Amino acid sequence: MTDEMRGLLALWGGNVSAVHRELVARTARDPSSSPVPSLSVFHRAVVRDLSVGERAGLRGGEAARRRFDVYGKRLPTHRNACWEGDHKRIPVRVTLDGVAVCPWVTWFIDVASKVVVGVAVTPHQPARDAVLAALRAGISREDPYGPFGGLPGRVRVDRGKDFPSKAVSRALGAFAVPVDDLPACKPYRKGTIEALNGAVEEMLLVSLPGYTRRARPAQAYRPDPVGDLLPYPDFVKVLLDWVAWWNTEHRPAGLTGGRTPAQAWEADPTPVEDVPEERLAFFALEDDGRIRKISTNGVSWRRRADIADWMAGHVGTRVRLRYLPHFDGRIEVFSTEGWGRHLGSAYLAEAATPAQRRALSRVRESRARALKADLKAAEKLRRTRYTATTTAAVPGRRRTETASEAEAEIVRAQAVDLAARALPDLIPPREPPAGWARPRPRPATSSSTPKHSLGTAAPADTTDTEPGSGSKE
Template identity: 25%
Template sequence: MHSGDKSPALAELTEAQREQAMSRFRVLRSHTERGVPLPRAAQAAGVGLRTIERWLAQYRADGLAGLVRQTREDRGRRKIPPEAVELIEGLFLKKPQPSAAAVHRRVLALCKEREWPSPSYSSVYAIISRLDPALTTLAHEGPARFRDQFELVYRHRASHPNAIWQADHTQLDVLIRDASGEPVRPWLTTVIDDHSRALAGYLVFAGAPSAFQTSLALRQAIWRKADPSWAICGIPDVLYVDHGSDFTSKHLEQVAVDLHFELVYSTIARPQGRGKIERLFGTLNTELLPELPGYLKHGKPTTEPKLSLSELDRAIGNFMLGTYNARVHREIGIAPQTSWSGNGWLPRMPDSLEDLDLLLISVAKARTVHRDGIHFQGIRYMDPTLAAYVKEAVTIRYDPRDVAEIRVFHRNRFLCRAVSPEHSGQAITLKDIQTARSAHRRALRGQIRERVTPVADFLSPHTETTGPPAAKTSIPQPKKSKLHTYREDLE
């Protein structure tokens, strides 16, 4: 036995120790009471002969108490000096992160220099493994990773609807066809209510996010919807956004002043504050997009992209309104639409849609009123009010999501809403028009190829039988300088 071993008294045994002693005694009993040879008893018990011989000697010396696994008095205490332990921990916490083997090799050399006991690899590995994970994360991966994994996050919920809105962009994991038929990856801007998690507005678009896209999403979020099932509207008390260039624009700041809401920016590189809207994006990416053609998995499309921008817009709108806003939200225990409506209340609204457009729709087009109305994007718009402004310059403002109607301003004064008689009662988007134009151009090019190809086939044999071409007169050309500074040098 080791000098530090200690055999406990029978009365001091715990229940587990008594059970252990009785288990070993039952193995020995076959030898002591039945005369079974020790080798056969050891083989039947599945233990080594030396082990059962040691048990027998301990039992004869101390009885059942001798069959308890003896503990060392120095158990749990390291033989490695505390200075060596600190050295091992310090070496492992250095950047770049070393392997346990590298730390062990370095420690062996240092222990030899200082005449300390040399630790084994397992001892070094055990010391490293007992380090606080937060400590190793901060040392090796930096404060950002430490913050994301170990810092406390304060989760709050706005006290009432429209108290806080969140707005953000995401690039969707799906490919669509743009106006020219090329595959593109679209973006989505969403505005949600923090209290109810309800979707207040959204915009699907191709190209990088901009202040104009943000304005269109906010315009839809704030104004009353044509769909009676989509009741979310009004001006929020706070709009919570990130530090994107479109959100930090002077235009959005001016909108916040004019509509009397506070613009709050999240901490840079801290996405935790935008968790609610990020979870909405996650829901969309896992439930809707995998069912659409052109869905991207690991950056590659699983099927051929077929949808246009307007078709994707409708698919997202149907999912958001018919599924997301209408079903019970797991965290709040109620449907977002029901939570926003509450017991009935009146949201704060702009005076008119025209006033809201003047603030949000920053892109305007100059046009001239003709005798047959205003022409824009190949569509003719009419309203009786325009009769008094024929040949006058006006400014039109429009929603790219529905260009069946435009708003006309004369010298910054609202005149009327002009509609297209050909598309009255329809919702057509600017993307629909561009797609139709591209399709028409492709059809015309196909007709041109159909007509030109037979002519080329007909002319080719005739050109071969017309005889040798006339010899061309070689006219010497003046030598041109290789260095040209101005266009006149080429003349």
């Protein structure tokens, strides 16, 4: 087989007879060219020089050639050691707003236990929001996925044009989870999720109305009428029910002992690392990058106003916004001080429900009543009312206080820290131990010492004499 013959085989899609006919025609046009062997000899040469995978690739492309390759198998690991994620276009037409669409599913599966930990469905080609929603469903371990999930050790995705792997890397980077960004068009690098993609089509999708890959050899393909298709919500319910059946009842061949994924998960003693709800509440939110002010219309974002009941009374406050990619129905508002305290959520003002508008009105009215009550109490404390007088006398207070009210007011005025007011000699000291030396008592004063009356100073020249000699003036 020469390079020219291989090129002709690729041109004719692996058709050996067609290549042989072209070579014979060339020889007929140019008698000086090399003679062409018979078809059987040429066919034996193709079989000898080209492997089965190469011949399949010439007929069906890279996907057909890959079926004849040999792959290694990864060693078994524990639960949550690795997740694999992928998109899949569902070959089933469903109705949405009177239009037939083919939805997409984004899901993640645990490699060790074959448990589907998170699913997100979109009626169009998914973007970052679908990937992050499926990831959050798996990490949070919320219904309908039951106890499966937690924080994975690593995540494997491919960097195909339909999977935003950078969004996964940024979101999981906050939890220090590495992301293996595999090369595109190499599904064997994440065989667990690819097997799930094939299983859902063979076990579920082929039986649904509107399946687009149904073989109809006798007639041209004609899609099912729109009236016979499943509504989009019904299809999502059917898919989630199948995921629950996969996790709890199906027995994949890759699990030892004929166990279900749920049984394999429960039998694994590896501890599951959960993420606190306060950290997961703002998972995968992107920062707006600008400082804005709350106005009387709320917060302006993307030329539209977002409001919330907690904004009443905060006009002029400087805030920052965080939001879920490709979703503008709700934003999270944070303060600009320090790390940014979460103030609350805001919703689109034009799409606010009557209940949300009533909640905003109730907050405004309650705060107005509270302010009115505070001002009334302050006015009562500020102004003292006196009775009217008809004579030249001191007016009395309108309201006479009783003795108990006066005592209570005095107690409140004198209420201070008792420890700060404690006197050091309030409690007399205890008697010293008997072994301590006591001070000597001073001798009594001599009887000849003159006594002076109160207020009279003693003479300046008075001096003491030696003991026993008396005193002199």
